[in-house]
Amino acid sequence: MRFIRFGLPALFLALTACDEPPAPEAPPTEVFVVTASEQPYQPGRTFTARMESRSDVNITAQVTGKLVAVHFREGDVVEAGAPLFDIDPAPYKAALSQAKAERDRARANLSEANSNLTRASKLIDKGYISDSEYDTLQSRKQEAQAAAKSAEAALESAQVDLSYTHIAASQAGRVARSVASVGDVVSPSFGTLTTLVGQGNMQAVFQIPERLLTEAATSPDQPELSEIEVGLVMPDGSTYPQTGNIVYVSNRVAINTGTVEVRAAMPNPNDLLRPGMFVQAQVRLKESIQGLMLPQAALQVDQQGTYVFAVNEQDTVIRLNLQTGERIGENVLVDDGLPAGTRVILRGIQKVRPGSVVTATAFKPATQAHEGSPDTQAAQDAKEGATP
Template identity: 30%
Template structure:
């Protein structure tokens, strides 16, 4: 009996184990229920309650101002002054006095032509002039002797008239002799070919020993003045007409008042030339074959980077729009029926708005009508809204251009979902 009682005390009834297990299960259920009532750490209350978080969208604020209408057109570089160097005296070319491709000054000697025959002609002309001057002295002396004699009737009047005619003829011979000397000196001077203008000279078209100037003025070289340079470009006559009409109606104003419009040059590699030029003139006639109007700009070229014949693109600001708003191109939806944008209101609701845009400037549209100052225009976040029902409010944040640091993710999106295993384990 004693031993049986001790064995019963060492092994309690199974009913006690069942009661203990039930109590532990109830305690664990209450603890889990208490954890479920509280949001997970770092989780927004709206997300914990099963509500969709607000989506952040990039917006820009409409800000009016004066916007220049920049037109980009193709053009060609042309030297501001071009002069052909030609041989005006016939003879054998003896020497070239310049380096090809160098800068020369006006009046600088470039070539030397054999001048022996021209020197002889000049000497002969001077000798003839000296003889004419001697005859003039004799005729003048004889006329002075005949004056008192004709008054005293010592000689006939005919003799006096002959003496006076001889004097005047001697004067004419002297004048002709001086002209012949001048002509001979000019021909002799042509034997030394000089630069007509300052600029950069190209290659020599002839070599030493060549016979030049025989029958015609032989081309020897070309000098071009490339500082500044001209850029000739064309614009559609319809665009030019619309621009002038808008200015006449007061919709646009001149870019620089009474001054010439500024011009920027875009090189073949896409870079912008460091110097800014000015628009010189717009041609008054339209090319009947192409329907284009020719324009010319003048651009400084002190380093000689712009060479004649170079293809460039010209950005010219011909007019300005007053109180205009610019928007990134991706913010505007362009269709056949019109251009629309998405406006984010103060309540976060998005509404569509039809606007009127003008020309594109630096990857932005110039808005002419349809927007007010201070309105928030949606630029980024359109894909996010496709997953949400219409009318879902959004959170506007300043839009950043591509390449800048992206906006921080919303806290609700970064937090773990309610009931996640990690959160349950933490509890």
Template identity: 30%
Template sequence: MRTQATILTLAVMLFGISSCGKSEATVQQAAPPAVAVKAITVEQKQVTAIDEYPSTVVPKNEVELRPQISGTITNIFIQDGQTVKKGQKLYEIDRSKYVAAKQQAEAAVAIAESNLARITKDVERYERLIEKDAIAKQQVDYAKADLLTAQSQVTAAKAQLESAKTDLSYTLVTAPFDGTIGISQVRLGAQVSPGQPLLNTLSSDNPILVNFSISEREIPRFNRLMKGNDNPDSLFTISFHDGSVYPFIGELVTMDRAVGRQSGTINLRVKFDNPNRDLISGMTVSMRVINQDYGQQVIIPYKAVTEQMGEYFVYVIDNENTVSQRKLELGSLLGANIAVRSGLKPGEKIVFEGIQKLRQGAKVAPEMLPSQL
């Protein structure tokens, strides 16, 4: 009997031990240990984020200087690359025959006007005589016809004089606006004819324009700038290839009429002061436009962000140390950090390291790190 009781007692003890083990395993399966992660507190920071666009410098005015008449270049009044003023003499074409043509035209006008004066007096005299029946009416009619011819001759002679004056004016090629002249394409003694060859090119310098293109999705933003918004978004600067930044701020002045059908982009034009000719026509520069990530913005390390199917998320830690995925709208990349336009508020805690071990609703044991900004 004592042996049976001992065996029964051992069986009960073994069963109890087995039951406890199963219970502990069940508890362990239901509540896995908290995941150790490193976390940070979301902060705001003063930032100035900039979008950059490849750009080209273009003059506000530019003209090819070409001869309008035939002749020989007799004077070149400027040096290559010289700054010139509107109306300044640049080239002279041999004037001799054009001076003579003008004088001849002036003489023709004088003769025609003299003839017109004589015939006018004859007509006036004949009209007085016809009132007294002292002259044949046919002679009066002939005189009036001669008067019309004389008037036409004066008109033609004056037109010829104006043409001669125009040709004479073309012997002097002058600057149509202030600017910088290029390298001369002709020398003294060169023979020229209407339109050929190119004499030089003149470009205006100050102000100067910079052209760049944007995608059609950016049009609403730049339309707001065109309407005179005083937001810092309206600040435009440019940088050179050596990294230096042009000291003057530009003004958005023109948006093209239509989006390119093939490119899906539209051209814009910004005006800059250029007193020192630092910007030269044809230069390629980078247009820098301050975007909406300006001022106090939520900034987080880009390392904390995960991407899924083109959308961006972070793991947010609540007061019970449980994580949940939060979708974000991201802004500009700022070195190792990124601006968050929506989805987070300052003071919230997010996972910074250990993201790969997490899932929605997981418990974490966060180690709070100092600011990473």
């Protein structure tokens, strides 16, 4: 009786359970995909560069004297010919006056020597003077001519020295601070009084590895220098609005570094580029070409290399191993392993495995407030892009 009492309820529950319908299958996992497509880009490389000016002038004294005037303020932009320094001209004016007097005396001696030789030419024919006396007068004339030329040269030198007491800007540009002060005695050995940098003739100087030079020289698709442009990224991360051209490639490799110096001429209309500034030089083709790209967040890496999860025509997840190239903004160039038009999973990567059946929805970046703030969206993208 006890068996019947406890067995009947169990049998009833078992029969009831047999009548229940089976549990429904879980729906396919939803993933968000992007379609691999060719996009225009400019192939290039980035190098750390230093700005130099081809019109960086050191202003020095050409004569010795006391500095009596400084005509500029530190950092001024000056025009060509603008006065910069004045050295006391008094001793050079005196030297000029003396040189003029010496020239006048030399001219007078030359005139006298000419007159004496002219008279001697008449007397020697009549036998009033000897040949020896005539030769002496000829020598004196030649000596007077040489002395006159020497006096003229001394006068020119004195005039040049006097002109050196006034130092003017050799070009338009921005002047640095004055090393010397009024009252200092300056001379050619004093060194640089100040520097003057022209706004034009700026060059970005950078080094490229000798390996890249060899690859470029042997590549059948090597572009001409006229097809290449150079852009700059400024120290604050902003993009310089002007582009330049390569104007010089060194004819030798630096022994210590194994690199080759390259120079790119950069326009500088707003005086934004300064000598010594460090920038990033982006060497790239002027004309864009097409390349197959994917967002960086879609790429996964494991021991076998770089790969992506894609969705085939049967909505099944497959793995594709890739060979990637350079990074273009938020995208990566795909060199091999990915046919154009392939649907690649961008969001939901952690939820699937190869062979999983999924529901693929085209990924659209969140643009509205209710779709998530930028910080939330970035965090989610980073999470979804993690390697499983």
